[in-house]
Amino acid sequence: SRKPILIDGRGHLLGRLASVVAKQILSGRSVVVVRCEDLQLSGHFFRNKIKFLAYLRKRCNVNPARGPFHFRAPSRMLWKAIRGMVPHKTKRGQNALRHLKVYEGIPPPFDRQKRLVVPIALRQLCLRPDRKYCSVDRVAHEVGWKYRDVVNNLEAKRKIKARLSYLHKKKLKKITWKARVAVADSIKPQNEVLKQYGYLTSEFEKKYARPATSATSSKPGKRERQDLYLAAKAERKASRLEAKKLGKVVKRKSKAKAKAKPTGKSA
Incomplete structure (x- = not known):
């Protein structure tokens, strides 16, 4: 019944953000995470790529369609990390996961809503300045995600549209101020x-x-x-x-x- 929490994933560490989101959805809150492609991982790119390739080798020899399933999209990577922190095989865990939505980019209507950050999960506040890190979209692109360019193009169009909307709003505010004084x-x-x-x-x-x-x-x-x-x-x-x-x-x-x-x- 309460308004969902809208989190901007840009600049957050994937695991730390997943732990905070898992706690919130288990307590009954609805959470929406946007810009999952801008999530970050501690450790340099090559290390994280090797870890993911080792993860891809873990499959069922008899019939790989039985699982485990390896998601390549950044949003599904975050979703699976959150699922691992939730008792998803119980009714309580299944209901909690229904309260979670994850997206690449910022689709409407979330592009016109106020977005929040999680300070305890921000990379700039968690990692030392000399530590290596990499973005999730680069790892996902290297292991088979096909929509990196599509998401980047849509995000560029959204930013231009948001800039024009802000300038128009600023102009109206100036006119309103002059009218009130007059x-x-x-x-x-x-x-x-x-x-x-x-x-x-x-x-x-x-x-x-x-x-x-x-x-x-x-x-x-x-x-x-x-x-x-x-x-x-x-x-x-x-x-x-x-x-x-x-x-x-x-x-x-x-x-x-x-x-x-x-x-x-x-x-």
């Missing part, structure tokens, strides 16, 4: 009424905005926006305290009237 004087009476009840209004933008040096720098920078935010926060807090004090005064007056009013009938 109408601040005309809605001043309404803002004064709203301020009495502790609502945050756009009046603070006009009040605390610094004069622009040129037409291109009409929108304040990061430091200016932070100052505006802190000033608005302080103003909102002061108005709420004032409203709270006013409410206490009204309560005291009502209590005083109730005490002054005679409760019983005169003889």
